[in-house]
Amino acid sequence: MSLRYAILGLLARQPSSGYELTRKFDSSLRTAWHAQHSQIYPELAKLEAEGLAEIIKRGARGSKTYGLTESGHDALRHWLVEVAPDRSQRNESAVRLFLTQLMAPRERRLAFERDLAYVHQQTAELRLIKDQLAPDEPFAPQVELGLRTNAVLSAWLQEQADAATREGGDGPQ
Amino acid sequence: MSLRYAILGLLARQPSSGYELTRKFDSSLRTAWHAQHSQIYPELAKLEAEGLAEIIKRGARGSKTYGLTESGHDALRHWLVEVAPDRSQRNESAVRLFLTQLMAPRERRLAFERDLAYVHQQTAELRLIKDQLAPDEPFAPQVELGLRTNAVLSAWLQEQADAATREGGDGPQ
DNA sequence: GTTGACATGTAACAAGTTACATGATTGA
């Protein structure tokens, strides 16, 4: 049911259309939860049918902006405060890291460098977000956590890439 | 298809039964991928039918120990080296962190403390694993990464819990 | 003898992906 609450949470922060939610799942929620538009639209319809969300504006090109109803806010608060978190994860990159020792040093080095490039790019995006943050923005700590986590990850990946090189990964490049 | 490769990867590290794999998904792979036995047994059957895994031993209580075939090793290597990683994630705890500002200071503080307890417990488990690691164990760097990531996370959670307390979370305990 | 861990499986359902399908609006 996390998709449902991720949507309720995004709508609580800012009323949005399905299209806008889809982009938010690809940007701000990228590192937390993934969803396609084909999953979002039916869920919005269900939320509306159950009275947790409502259409608050119909705009151009048939767009429908949804906002939370009172019971939507209640359901979200209840989930955040009372429901025990499900700690299970699905993270393919982590599976790959777990299995890197099965690769030859050269392939392993390349895999670490590929991940490093991804983390660097993500860090650049986070820095951009941080610089554009309004001074009263309550979202700053989450950005800070992302930057700190990325710093640790990228240092580790660099160490591992170097170790793989020493083991016979025939040097950088 | 990550489940398939997670299983192939675990079998490459060590031939195992479905029951043993189920426990590994709950322990060593806990922070990367989650799977129940009801998903693992049918997947093992498929892997065998496709010639990627084979039963190498039948033990007590009907247990079947699977190992990789040559083409199983090839499929795994191909995935690790050639297939572009899927970076999308499903992490409910991250969704919750993203939404913490929607809670009142008191509830927020309790949520951070709940997460802190979980991270502390997980850190203790990792330290235990680290101490029991054989000196030649190639898995040590992954444990180290877990410890470093947890250190960053727990420092951040503590800062956030303190901030929530200052905002009106009526003090620890 | 009965509890608990070991061990494997299936069926019904829910969640998520991929592909298909359609149409509006903007800017070059």
Next chain:
DNA sequence: TCAATCATGTAACTTGTTACATGTCAAC
């Protein structure tokens, strides 16, 4: 007018969860 982006939806399929179902073996 053409391409890109905005905007919503559905259908077929795959993946994952929950619940049901069965049997073995060891220790108490």
